[in-house]
Amino acid sequence: MKKQLNLLLFSFLTFNGIQAQGLLNKSDAHFTRQDSLRGSITKERSWWDLKQYDLSIKVNPADSTITGSNTIQYKVLQPYKTMQIDLQKPMEIIKVTQDGVALKFNREGNVFYITLDSEQKTGTTKEIKIFYHGKPKIAVRPPWDGGITWKKDKNGNDFIASSCQGLGASVWWPNKDHMYDEVDGMKISVNVPRKLIDVSNGRLQNVKELKDGTKTYTWAVKNPINNYGVNINIGDYVTFSEKYKGEKGDLDCKYYVLKDNLAKAKEQFKQVPKMLKAFEHWFGPYPFYEDSYKLVETPYLGMEHQSCVTYGNGYQNGYLGRDLSGTGWGLKFDFIIIHESGHEWFANNITYKDIADMWIHESFTCYSESLFLEYYYGKEAGLEYVRGIRKNIQNDKPIIGYYDVNNEGSGDMYYKGANMLNTLRQLVNDDEKWRNILRGLNSTFYHQTVTTKQIEDYLSQQVGMDLNPFFNQYLRDIRIPILEYTILDNTLKYRWTNTVSGFEMPIKVALNGKVTTLKPKADWTEFTNDSKIEKVEVNKDFYVISKKI
Numbered sequence: 240m241k242k243q244l245n246l247l248l249f250s251f252l253t254f255n256g257i258q259a260q261g262l263l264n265k266s267d268a269h270f271t272r273q274d275s276l277r278g279s280i281t282k283e284r285s286w287w288d289l290k291q292y293d294l295s296i297k298v299n300p301a302d303s304t305i306t307g308s309n310t311i312q313y314k315v316l317q318p319y320k321t322m323q324i325d326l327q328k329p330m331e332i333i334k335v336t337q338d339g340v341a342l343k344f345n346r347e348g349n350v351f352y353i354t355l356d357s358e359q360k361t362g363t364t365k366e367i368k369i370f371y372h373g374k375p376k377i378a379v380r381p382p383w384d385g386g387i388t389w390k391k392d393k394n395g396n397d398f399i400a401s402s403c404q405g406l407g408a409s410v411w412w413p414n415k416d417h418m419y420d421e422v423d424g425m426k427i428s429v430n431v432p433r434k435l436i437d438v439s440n441g442r443l444q445n446v447k448e449l450k451d452g453t454k455t456y457t458w459a460v461k462n463p464i465n466n467y468g469v470n471i472n473i474g475d476y477v478t479f480s481e482k483y484k485g486e487k488g489d490l491d492c493k494y495y496v497l498k499d500n501l502a503k504a505k506e507q508f509k510q511v512p513k514m515l516k517a518f519e520h521w522f523g524p525y526p527f528y529e530d531s532y533k534l535v536e537t538p539y540l541g542m543e544h545q546s547c548v549t550y551g552n553g554y555q556n557g558y559l560g561r562d563l564s565g566t567g568w569g570l571k572f573d574f575i576i577i578h579e580s581g582h583e584w585f586a587n588n589i590t591y592k593d594i595a596d597m598w599i600h601e602s603f604t605c606y607s608e609s610l611f612l613e614y615y616y617g618k619e620a621g622l623e624y625v626r627g628i629r630k631n632i633q634n635d636k637p638i639i640g641y642y643d644v645n646n647e648g649s650g651d652m653y654y655k656g657a658n659m660l661n662t663l664r665q666l667v668n669d670d671e672k673w674r675n676i677l678r679g680l681n682s683t684f685y686h687q688t689v690t691t692k693q694i695e696d697y698l699s700q701q702v703g704m705d706l707n708p709f710f711n712q713y714l715r716d717i718r719i720p721i722l723e724y725t726i727l728d729n730t731l732k733y734r735w736t737n738t739v740s741g742f743e744m745p746i747k748v749a750l751n752g753k754v755t756t757l758k759p760k761a762d763w764t765e766f767t768n769d770s771k772i773e774k775v776e777v778n779k780d781f782y783v784i785s786k787k788i
Contacts, residue, residue, distance in 0.1 A: 278645030283323035325416035543582030564627030602656025
């Protein structure tokens, strides 16, 4: 079960993270009070701990509205009478009740402050019910610029889906919209026109047909879930299923696709059990057996919604048919099936507390693509792929963003992050140990929200070296390390340049074809060979530049 972080510790780590970034010359940025209200653990959030959501909504395609309520069960950590609930414009809260009594509330932008009348006694469990309605923001470029997508399938049926990472789940339902505090479980009830089906997270509990020509689908989630992982998918779906015999027994896998795509889906989705086999090998058991695994067709590309992964890749391999690596290996798998499902381990099992640490989701998951290839096609295939995606690296700004303002860092968290992890694997220099480290991450931080520092400390401990300069270099700086060297007969002189303070990463090189490990520093170091050094080859799986001078 997710544990709420001690607020004082979180603030301390966050402050130190900001200071470290400042020392590494992050560019100036300007943020608003709304950014702070959205991205920080405010006083109006910190005093209560989420326990359960009971979200009940009616989705009306005719006018693109959502109307409903969310009952929030919470535990009082310390007495306080003001609660922050997030709901973005133009959505409106119309009523709030506790213990049958209507409560007063006021709005500041996308934040509602609710004044509680009853005593909020430490240790007690309470409930508050929020009624709301409105036309949620229409997704412009989902899933990157999300909201609700309102489309039609080719038969004229409504085809609707939510996507809201970064933007926030409060774009379509009222909640505590900060990643540090995950709800322990929830119920999702979605009312839709009778001919449509809603697919949401967890397991389907029941379907009720109402006299007004609608149906209500009720889903139950037993595991902790982050807000942006909660989703609705509404369409003229058909379904098929299978059981995957995994590390924790039988895993129910169910697939929802548009009727016209059933045959294509049955063929393309054969990659799901292959994905599960590879990722359970590398990362440990699928983290949500109790809630099943679902893959659901959507009118946009796809997203890692927990136990309800969404798919819109056109039933083809690659990323919309393209190989992101340029090596050919990227066409051996369906990018959306593999990548978005990989997020079940890194994003949904291990979840960032602050979106500034989004690399924890994306770097590991981007790297997982190469591990999938390695599992089925051999180690060199995976290495060629991860080296190939380097061409997409921009080195435009640090991978870690600004804390407490809902700010994510550079998109390099994908391709550079994957190459950073592949570089770290070379330092480990033991494939089975590396696999155990990845599995250990998922067991040590099982169903937890984490900070970069926690991940850094864990990896440093497991690898057996201080990795702080390593992560400063790759996460908090934009420079690529340069290994400068010069040769004079039998002597090689070398050093690191273009690096942060304290960067002393060992590196494998081949001298006249013979592999050795060098330990460069900022100052020149000498290595004397038995014979004349004629050729120096730096191991290409380290994300560095070599320069002979």
